[in-house]
Amino acid sequence: MSDAHDTGPVVNAIAPAPPIGFALVGWFVQNQRPLPWRRHYDPYAVWISEVMLQQTQMSKVLPYYERWMARFPTVQAVAKASLEELLRAWEGLGYYGRVRQLQKAAQEIVTLYGGNIPWEEEALRRLPGIGPYTAAAVASLAFGRDVPVLDGNAQRVSARLLDWPKPVKDAESQRILRQVLEEWMPSGRAREFNQAVMELGSLICKPKKPRCTQCPVRAWCRAYAADTVAHRPVAPRRPLMQAITVAVGVLCDNGKVFIQKRPPQGLMAGLWEFPGGKAHEGETPEETLHRELAEELGVTVTITGKITEIRHAITRYRLHLHAFRCVLNPPDQPLELRSAVQGLWVPLEGLDQYAFPSANRRLIRMLQTRQGTTP
Incomplete structure (x- = not known):
């Protein structure tokens, strides 16, 4: 040798x-x-x-x-x-x-x-x-x-x-x-x-x-x-993973939940998701959700309970997702799509027809397992 x-x-x-x-x-x-x-x-x-x-x-x-x-x-x-x-x-x-x-x-x-x-x-x-x-x-x-x-x-x-x-x-x-x-x-x-x-x-x-x-x-x-x-092989230095806290809302109304479609460009383009987004420094997850729904949909909500927390890695990010159940308050507010390209009210059993990011899909499975088809 x-x-x-x-x-x-x-x-x-x-x-x-x-x-x-x-x-x-x-x-x-x-x-x-x-x-x-x-x-x-x-x-x-x-x-x-x-x-x-x-x-x-x-x-x-x-x-x-x-x-x-x-x-x-x-x-x-x-x-x-x-x-x-x-x-x-x-x-x-x-x-x-x-x-x-x-x-x-x-x-x-x-x-x-x-x-x-x-x-x-x-x-x-x-x-x-x-x-x-x-x-x-x-x-x-x-x-x-x-x-x-x-x-x-x-x-x-x-x-x-x-x-x-x-x-x-x-x-x-x-x-x-x-x-x-x-x-x-x-x-x-x-x-x-x-x-x-x-x-x-x-x-x-x-x-x-x-x-x-x-x-x-x-x-x-x-x-x-x-x-x-x-x-061997000699690898380049890996970029550091970035930790991100996200809050999403399972917005419920008359037995259905609201989902929105991401734009056709950017990260996870064209996929459906629950509304929400990244936390600002110093925000609690609940504060993040209120702010994000106001920014994305122009609505105010009442959080009726926390569903779960999900940890998920994607590319260079470590995602810590907080999911909350919420309802519109007042209940008859119109939703304005300010960042998404489409929005739908869908029963839980109908969510399987749409493509979601993995963390959202885990949340859906949890909802369907825990509560059957009732949001």
Whole structure:
């Protein structure tokens, strides 16, 4: 193993790489998981799986994928569906901008390509929401194009094999890692090779407690030889999580609750929510709710009780949500939509038809469980 670590500069060590590529392909053929999109490598199925897997764990994606494919089995189905339907099917996966871009891309595929997903990487990258990673994944997995896929797993595997000492997100690192993957890839085996690298990162070369003794390419791993596996890849410093306190109101009237739809741009765009918002410094949650409902809807309310508190993490934020039951006071005030684009009064059992952020959905489940269908 010491020879593998002492072969000179990293970028000059990629010439003899084919043994790594063939070892990875052979391992994958014998050990691949029976994932649903691997049955036929249909381009649409591969595309949906790759979009869902961005920043989401495989175990969470699988049930969403199966439900999505049953409801939207073709590109045309996505193109024709309402955004509300798509968001509801996606609810819980997060990063909802992916859904809007997915539909825009589907509509372009129908208009420009007759519903057939293009096989060229550059054509794929011109579609909305498809960046270098997704384009390479679809081109190689669905169409067998010899292009490397550099996802998080591939970054970790290649950085460890090279004992790469720089942050993997840097432009230079991205270029070098993509270059070595391309060198290691056996010609005509891009589908197996790219999945082998990603599968290895998911099952063996894990971020923590990697199973190095089970690795099929350990003999070529410089980080293993140098005992630096725990320090590779070098990651950029993570931004600090920001704590946010939020108060929302379950505004009740005649057996229904009020929900409003967020604007089509910004965080959680197009999703439905209970009215409310972020607390100002020094405010109690109750004061926050009164202020927010006055600002958002132009109404005054009486808080009739606290329902629950929910803690939830989203992107860079740690959310502490306080939920209150409330009623209009006086009761006949008109609601003015000052920040939302639509508002509805809906019975509890009807809330399942609308797409909500995860914290709001948890609140809905709690309300339905505790009180049946009576607000």
